Amino acid sequence: xxxxxxxxxxxxxxxxxxxxxxxxxxxxxxxxxxxxxxxxxxxxxxxxxxxxxxxxxxxxxxxxxxxxxxxxxxxxxxxxxxxxxxxxxxxxxxxxxxxxxxxxxxxxxxxxxxxxxxxxxxxxxxxxxxx
Amino acid sequence: xxxxxxxxxxxxxxxxxxxxxxxxxxxxxxxxxxxxxxxxxxxxxxxxxxxxxxxxxxxxxxxxxxxxxxxxxxxxxxxxxxxxxxxxxxxxxxxxxxxxxxxxxxxxxxxxxxxxxxxxxxxxxxxxxxxxxxxxxxxxxxxxxxxxxxxxxxxxxxxxxxxxxxxxxxxxxxxxxxxxxxxxxxxxxxxxxxxxxxxxxxxxxxxxxxxxxxxxxxxxxxxxxxxxxxxxxxxxxxxxxxxxxxxxxxxxxxxxxxxxxxxxxxxxxxxxxxxxxxxxxxxxxxxxxxxxxxxxxxxxxxxxxxxxxxxxxxxxxxxxxxxxxxxxxxxxxxxxxxxxxxxxxxxxxxxxxxxxxxxxxxxxxxxxxxxxxxxxxxxxxxxxxxxxxxxxxxxxxxxxxxxxxxxxxxxxxxxxxxxxxxxxxxxxxxxxxxxxxxxxxxxxxxxxxxxxxxxxxxxxxxxxxxxxxxxxxxxxxxxxxxxxxxxxxxxxxxxxxxxxxxxxxxxxxxxxxxxxxxxxxxxxxxxxxxxxxxxxxxxxxxxxxxxxxxxxxxxxxxxxxxxxxxxxxxxxxxxxxxxx
Numbered sequence: 001x002x003x004x005x006x007x008x009x010x011x012x013x014x015x016x017x018x019x020x021x022x023x024x025x026x027x028x029x030x031x032x033x034x035x036x037x038x039x040x041x042x043x044x045x046x047x048x049x050x051x052x053x054x055x056x057x058x059x060x061x062x063x064x065x066x067x068x069x070x071x072x073x074x075x076x077x078x079x080x081x082x083x084x085x086x087x088x089x090x091x092x093x094x095x096x097x098x099x100x101x102x103x104x105x106x107x108x109x110x111x112x113x114x115x116x117x118x119x120x121x122x123x124x125x126x127x128x129x130x131x
Numbered sequence: 132x133x134x135x136x137x138x139x140x141x142x143x144x145x146x147x148x149x150x151x152x153x154x155x156x157x158x159x160x161x162x163x164x165x166x167x168x169x170x171x172x173x174x175x176x177x178x179x180x181x182x183x184x185x186x187x188x189x190x191x192x193x194x195x196x197x198x199x200x201x202x203x204x205x206x207x208x209x210x211x212x213x214x215x216x217x218x219x220x221x222x223x224x225x226x227x228x229x230x231x232x233x234x235x236x237x238x239x240x241x242x243x244x245x246x247x248x249x250x251x252x253x254x255x256x257x258x259x260x261x262x263x264x265x266x267x268x269x270x271x272x273x274x275x276x277x278x279x280x281x282x283x284x285x286x287x288x289x290x291x292x293x294x295x296x297x298x299x300x301x302x303x304x305x306x307x308x309x310x311x312x313x314x315x316x317x318x319x320x321x322x323x324x325x326x327x328x329x330x331x332x333x334x335x336x337x338x339x340x341x342x343x344x345x346x347x348x349x350x351x352x353x354x355x356x357x358x359x360x361x362x363x364x365x366x367x368x369x370x371x372x373x374x375x376x377x378x379x380x381x382x383x384x385x386x387x388x389x390x391x392x393x394x395x396x397x398x399x400x401x402x403x404x405x406x407x408x409x410x411x412x413x414x415x416x417x418x419x420x421x422x423x424x425x426x427x428x429x430x431x432x433x434x435x436x437x438x439x440x441x442x443x444x445x446x447x448x449x450x451x452x453x454x455x456x457x458x459x460x461x462x463x464x465x466x467x468x469x470x471x472x473x474x475x476x477x478x479x480x481x482x483x484x485x486x487x488x489x490x491x492x493x494x495x496x497x498x499x500x501x502x503x504x505x506x507x508x509x510x511x512x513x514x515x516x517x518x519x520x521x522x523x524x525x526x527x528x529x530x531x532x533x534x535x536x537x538x539x540x541x542x543x544x545x546x547x548x549x550x551x552x553x554x555x556x557x558x559x560x561x562x563x564x565x566x567x568x569x570x571x572x573x574x575x576x577x578x579x580x581x582x583x584x585x586x587x588x589x590x591x592x593x594x595x596x597x598x599x600x601x602x603x604x605x606x607x608x609x610x611x612x613x614x615x616x617x618x619x620x621x622x623x624x625x626x627x628x629x630x631x632x633x634x635x636x637x638x639x640x641x642x643x644x645x646x647x648x649x650x651x652x653x654x655x656x657x658x659x660x661x662x663x664x665x666x667x668x669x670x671x672x673x674x675x676x677x678x679x680x681x682x683x684x685x686x687x688x689x690x691x692x693x694x695x696x697x698x699x700x701x702x703x704x705x706x707x708x709x710x711x
Contacts, residue, residue, distance in 0.1 A: 014183075016146050016187070016188060019139060020139065020188070023135060023139075061176055061180070063173070063176060
């Protein structure tokens, strides 16, 4: 599993959702969590981060810069291209997942999700990068 | 439920409420511009977020209802369904229902709601079962369908009636072109701290005390020769006071936003076409004042559409455009917020009002009124009676209540009207209720504070200026106008020996001035208003209490409220008025 000190970026335009995701992450042992309210702010946080993020968990449907836009930005910037990226989606967006996979998403979780569900996904992501 | 879950649920309710503030406006814009993609995307995202998050925090019912709305919005987004009037109406009901649920859940996190009918309606639209032509439902039986619209949502009916002003949102209300900015809001929100109004009130009170102490310290500093420190202290306190006052200020936008919905529903019901212009939504006002503004505004707007604006046919016949214009404009003027509601309708027919007032016995048969006085009859209590109250304007209150409400806030209402051209209502409200410019006066052997803003002028009374007649209100003549004279000691205290009334404060109410005889004016100063206790509230015009610079308490007397009421009660004033 990820090192608990891994800096994590949580992106969602709903503050309640950010709170939920952050709480689950804390319950999973993560101690270094940053939140961003949309893709643009997330990108700002990524470019300015003193230590690169070791994991990004982003909502899909957000104004201005969606989770998919953010993913594409991350993957095309060589400094951060290799950051593990998890998209949070609603069931309605599942059919769009193909595009996300093509753009290099590592995993996606469907809202609402439990601690166990996120943990399982994160373990898969971690395994992929550890290999 | 653990603490985190409870906190999360309340956080969600707060966030959802803020989202809802913008969506009603979006739905109304959608009706005007049904193919606006950006708008549809924004609305869809709202429903999408609401559904996802409500489910995540465990509000299944909101999630389920929103799921239906989201399905419908998806169809609209994909151009499979066109957002006609009926669909927008249903979406607005959805909006209302979510608001009711949020309010209900805020009180009881386990509350359950009946929204079966609404869910069926949403489903039916998606299934293509109902596609009534635009506004057909309204045309068929306007009144009945209006009732149905409202009662359908259950508790929402009350919401509609009372139109609560939710000032929690710090958002400035933008018009549509800036809609994108509104959606960016979480950014601003993240930098905002939510503080309970209660704490702000405590802060204001403490600052009030600080200002009092400051004036004591300042005078003793000055006496000991340290004028510089005294001045710095004074400036610092003034800055702190200004800042603490500004914390209570909120934009009038959210109160205005409600009006768009009122205009839509009212105009549909009455088959009138209305173009609503909102100007100055960012203008700020004390939160307490803003909260009391909603009802009067709604009433005036409904009246403007119902009684003011003509039907499209009448308008065309009168050479006007089919669509009536209602303009609501807010701006600051001195220490007041002014809200002007103007319509280009048929205006108020003073002659007709006089006839009505005479037939109701409100004014004597032989009384002569100027056109302006006649127009102001609409503010007379008991003027509107059941038979003339229509379905729309009859809901809630009469114009006299509007006037009383505004005046109880220390404001005033004025109306101007021209037959054929329209009417203009002007509401003037104090920017804050917490601090007023006061005049410290002496009357009836005690010190009292009166709001300086109410005083038009001060005159020195010379012997013989006041004419006294048995059984009638004494009066004085001021620039050829007869002004009734009241004495403050009639209500407050008695004259002590050697005390003489030789100053009159001139106060104006509507077009009528009146004089209030007092003994002396001590000084003018800003006073912090502390609300009156229950025992003295509304008694003899007490608007509050304050602590003076010397640490002594004093009552603040609302002269307008106290004497305009008396003036109305005293018929002989009319007689005097005519003699002029």
